[in-house]
Amino acid sequence: MTGLIREEQFSGKVLGITATHEGKTLNIQAKRGVVVSTGGHTSNVNFRRIFDSRLTEEYQVVGEPYSRQSGDGEIAAMQVGASLWGAGCQTVETQSRSHIFEKPYVIGNQFGYPQGGGKRNENIKDSPVKGIARGIGLQVADYQNLIQVNQFGRRFVNEFATGFEWWNPCLEQNSTRGEGGGPIWAIFDADAAKRENWTLAPPFVDPDGWFFSAGALRDLAGKIVSKYQKAPMPGAALEESVARYNSFVDHGRDEDFGKPVPLHKIQTLPFYAAWSTPCIHDCLSGLRINGKSPGHRLWGKVVPGLYCAGETSGGFNQHGLAKSLTFGRIAGREAAKSVAHS
Numbered sequence: 108m109t110g111l112i113r114e115e116q117f118s119g120k121v122l123g124i125t126a127t128h129e130g131k132t133l134n135i136q137a138k139r140g141v142v143v144s145t146g147g148h149t150s151n152v153n154f155r156r157i158f159d160s161r162l163t164e165e166y167q168v169v170g171e172p173y174s175r176q177s178g179d180g181e182i183a184a185m186q187v188g189a190s191l192w193g194a195g196c197q198t199v200e201t202q203s204r205s206h207i208f209e210k211p212y213v214i215g216n217q218f219g220y221p222q223g224g225g226k227r228n229e230n231i232k233d234s235p236v237k238g239i240a241r242g243i244g245l246q247v248a249d250y251q252n253l254i255q256v257n258q259f260g261r262r263f264v265n266e267f268a269t270g271f272e273w274w275n276p277c278l279e280q281n282s283t284r285g286e287g288g289g290p291i292w293a294i295f296d297a298d299a300a301k302r303e304n305w306t307l308a309p310p311f312v313d314p315d316g317w318f319f320s321a322g323a324l325r326d327l328a329g330k331i332v333s334k335y336q337k338a339p340m341p342g343a344a345l346e347e348s349v350a351r352y353n354s355f356v357d358h359g360r361d362e363d364f365g366k367p368v369p370l371h372k373i374q375t376l377p378f379y380a381a382w383s384t385p386c387i388h389d390c391l392s393g394l395r396i397n398g399k400s401p402g403h404r405l406w407g408k409v410v411p412g413l414y415c416a417g418e419t420s421g422g423f424n425q426h427g428l429a430k431s432l433t434f435g436r437i438a439g440r441e442a443a444k445s446v447a448h449s
């Protein structure tokens with residue numbers, strides 16, 4: 108689907124869609140209505156930043172690379188006058204258990220999600236997607252085993268925090284220092300890897316920009332090369348952050364961020380840096396609909412012949428399949444009830 112066809116750009120019924128198929132451009136007529144359900148828009152960085160300008164490019168999208176959340180449906184509908192709705196849902200309404208912005212489920216891989224991890228690896232053995240996700244990622248059993256630093260090598264958060272309490276500091280960090288956003292790196296040592304029983308090699312980690320190791324912290328900082336790490340991490344800052352954290356272990360108290368009783372010093376080489384940046388999961392905002400799922404015009408009334416369901420729709424703060432199935436069913440039913448186009 109490349110666009111919607113409406114009688115006039117901003118008036119009349121939605122009559123169908125334009126599409127490409129095997130290199131040909133097609134116009135497909137709808138008998139009763141068009142249900143836009145192309146999923147979310149989180150892979151479209153420009154589009155997602157309309158909802159929250161802090162959602163910059165470094166935040167990877169869970170579900171990629173198999174499924175891109177392009178925003179095609181929202182954009183096509185907006186081009187014929189439909190309205191967005193519930194922009195605040197994207198981040199504001201997901202404070203306690205965020206389903207849009209997440210602490211990564213795993214570290215050391217690009218997408219922050221267990222890509223066929225553990226037993227599930229078996230399921231993608233013969234699949235065409237095998238290989239394109241590269242690293243499976245490391246599951247963190249205990250956040251005592253690492254610290255998280257920003258692109259400047261500074262700690263900024265209690266690593267045990269979850270949901271909003273964790274990801275909001277990632278976005279904001281020390282905004283007075285101009286350090287908002289950017290990659291977050293988990294820093295740990297050889298002892299931590301043993302305690303976690305991690306295998307620090309592909310396919311578990313992705314050394315192609317998402318996982319690094321070195322025999323000294325200063326060298327580790329210098330080795331971190333990522334297109335999202337805009338300037339080299341200062342080695343002295345990383346050394347200072349680790350030294351300060353190690354002193355908290357001595358005193359049994361995290362004076363900076365209140366991590367409960369820091370237990371393990373980071374001191375046994377080699378040292379490691381693993382991608383540990385928030386990832387984007389669902390899309391909770393999109394096109395305006397009501398209980399009968401029609402798309403609405405910017406000026407409030409419905410767009411005749413246009414329906415919308417799933418993550419393309421906005422204004423209903425509900426994660427996942429239940430929302431998509433419920434509104435998908437309603438949209439299909441309402442479209443089927445409408446008068447057929449001649």
Ligand SMILES: Cc1cc2nc3c(=O)[nH]c(=O)nc-3n(C[C@H](O)[C@H](O)[C@H](O)COP(=O)(O)OP(=O)(O)OC[C@H]3O[C@@H](n4cnc5c(N)ncnc54)[C@H](O)[C@@H]3O)c2cc1C
Nearest residue numbers: 108144145146147169170179416417418419427428429431
């Ligand atoms: C990793 C992951 C785990 C999840 N786990 C759960 C879970 O456990 N429980 C739960 O309830 N939910 C879960 N969800 C959320 C749930 O999968 C989604 O909310 C749901 O699939 C959204 O359905 P949808 O129909 O709106 O969009 P999608 O399922 O994304 O479907 C949209 C479809 O439109 C297609 N499309 C996009 N653009 C175009 C175009 N221009 N032309 C033609 N086709 C197009 C896409 O290829 C896609 O097939 C998870 C999501 C992810 C990413």
